Amino acid sequence: MKINKSYQMLHLAVLLLVLVVAACTKTSEGFIEDPSTSRAFVPTNLRIRTAQDSAIITWNAGAQSSGIRYKYTLDISTDSLFNTIDYTKIVDTLGVKIVDPALTVGKRYFARLKANELGTAGASRWVYGANSFRIVGLQYLRVIRNSDITDNSVSLNWFVDPNTADLNKVTLTTEDNKVTTVDLSAAEAASGTKTVTGLTPGTRYTVQILSGTKSKGLGVITTAKPTTYSKTLNPGDNLATALTAAADGDIIGLNPGTYTMTAIYDLVGKSITLRSVSNNPLNTKIKLREINLKGDGAGINIAGIEIDANYSGTSFGGTFLQLKGATADGNATVFKSVNIENCIIHDFTTNVFRGNYGSAANVHRLTSFNISNTIIYDINKTGSNSTYTFSIEKLLFNAFSINRSTLYNLGAGLINMSTVLAIDPIPAVTFDYCTINNIGSQARYVLIDAGTGTNVVFNFQNSILANTPLGVGGLAVSGTPHQIKNQSAVGNFTHSNSFGLNTAKISEGGFKMVLTGLYQFMNNEVDLGWTAATRDFSLKNLPAGSPLLKGSSSGNTIGDPRWAY
Structure with missing residues (x-):
């Protein structure tokens, strides 16, 4: 009995200990x-x-x-x-x-x-906290335009009002935390502008305007890199011959003037940079019919040049750039990137870029396509061609980006990638800080046709989209600006302004287009009075309280920055 009682006491003690531990x-x-x-x-x-x-x-x-x-x-x-x-x-x-x-x-x-x-x-x-966080700060710094940045300086502009009267300094911080501080006088603060010199070429800076330690505006810039040209041409030199003779990676500089390429040109198996020495597309032009990028390793970078498809005075090029296999158009090919910066492109009768020659989906691969700080206009301007401005169905790519650019008078729609692609990578298509006016025909989707099965991340942000379809009359577009049906795909329309989006002219039975199916956030529908004939998209006369002036995701003016002020 004693043994049994002792056992019971021990059992009770263990049970109490378990309960205590379980409760902790x-x-x-x-x-x-x-x-x-x-x-x-x-x-x-x-x-x-x-x-x-x-x-x-x-x-x-x-x-x-x-x-x-x-x-x-x-x-x-x-x-x-x-x-x-x-x-x-x-x-x-x-x-x-x-x-x-x-x-x-x-x-x-x-x-x-x-x-x-x-x-x-x-x-x-x-x-x-479940997630990290950051504050963006007050934003009285105006959007920094590409034209404000050189290799060693930046011109800063800010809103002049009581909130900026106490500005007293500018800081520029590199990625390795080297800080340059520039004092502002009261007169400079009141002027709303300051040019900072002595910067390092090819360097990324975070720019802040401050009142004491209080941030009043934030931006990011990258100064231009110095350029060393492999060869420099003058008007009258044969550009096609220079391209053929160039080695992979060469940079060809064009002095101001006009250059002509009346024949379709094949750039085979190499990536070349064409850049105006002045970096000014208003004084350096190529009258161009068409360039085909052919074979593995083919790619192109173009900067500071006007591309005029009226190559002979009476004849016009159909497509600016095309991707093709080396020996047959549809052969498997891995291309290098396409980058277009600070250019003016106009008057092609079909489209700007065609990357759909692959014999099947995923056969042609392109790492990235980027257009920045560029004006594109009068592409399929009658709307008679049903080809999208950027036809990239079947093309496997990582990123397709158009930013800080203006596009107007475009037929059909913008992006066609309606063929189902490989699961990986998931392609990203982005329009950021763009101004787009007078676009659409042939019952196409104005923004993107991703078909019924293509997985894509589509972002239309910080931009202005206006006036569909083309204003020539007798044309129509789809009732929504997109087709994105893959259940894993993402379609965003955010921090943007739209107006005049109709399926056809109202007088011809058209009705207002809807954005249903796109995730929408912080958008506006401010009618800016633009028509099909508008060429000047300036926002400088907007009232001080306009939501477009600080409507971007960074608190800045939406649309192509060249029109901001």
Whole structure:
């Protein structure tokens, strides 16, 4: 009996120990926490909401905190492990607002929170924010245009109003945290502009305008790299001959003047750069029929040049650039990238780019296609051709980007990638800070036709889309600007302005186009009065309170920056 009783007592003791241990919790710091004290008071639902120059952090009291006024410690760190603390605050409320300069604009932060000790109850465990956060800061700095940047300087412009009267300095910070500080006088602050010189070529800078330590505007620039030309041509030189003689990677400089290529030219198995010495497309022109990029390794970079498809005075090129196999158009080929910067392209009768010659989907591969700071107009301007401006169905690529550019008077639609592609990579198509007017015909989708099965990430952002279809009359476009049906695909239309989007002229039975099916956020429908004949898309006369002036995702003016002011 004694043995049995002792056994029962031992069994009871073990059972009590198990219950105690089961009721305790091991925290992320490794401590055993007693729920009878701290766990019931652990704050919950830590939320972080950012405005331009502030972060508002709120939370809920613990489940058993009713009627008890706890104090809380909030830590902010740029380190997710919180080895260093950038900001800490003790409060007895369920929220706190932190304002620049307590937080640095543009930095990524993490937050954690605990309930402090109260009486005999110990502090709670830490609760961590689900995601990092950053503040973008106030934005009175106007969008920085490409023309404002040289190899060693940048011209900055800002809104002149009471909010910028106290500006007193500009900082430029490189990626390795070297800071250049330039003081602003009261007169300069009132002028709304400052040119900073002495910058390093080929360097990325984060630019800020400040009042003391308070950020009043933020931007990012990259100064131009110095160019060393493999060969420099003058008007009258044979450009086709120079291209044929060039080696892979050569940079051919064109002095101001007009160059002519009346025959279709095949650039085979190499990537070449064509660049105007002046970097000014208004004084350097190529009258061009067509260029075919053929075979593995073919690619092209073009900068600072006007491309005029009226190559003979009476004859016009059909397509600017095409991708083709070396021995047969559809042969398997891996191309190098296509980059077009600071150009003017016009008057092609069919389209700008054709990458659909592959014998099947995925046979032709292109790493990336990029158009930046370029004006494109009068492409299939009668709308009689059904080919999209950029026909890239069957082409396997990573990124297709058009940014800081203006496109107008375009027939059919913009992007056709309606053939199902390989699962990987998922192609990304982006229009960013673009101005697009007077576009569409042949019942096409104005923005993109991704077919019924193509997986794509499509982003139309910080841009202006106006007036569909082409204004010549008798034309129509689809009732939505897109076809994106793959369930994994993404279609976004954000921080943009649209107006005049109709399926046909209203007088011809047209009706308003809908954006249903695209994710929409922070958009406007401000009618800017543009018509099919508009060539000047300036926004400089918008009223000070116009939502378009600070409507971009970075708080800047939407559309091609060349028209911002």
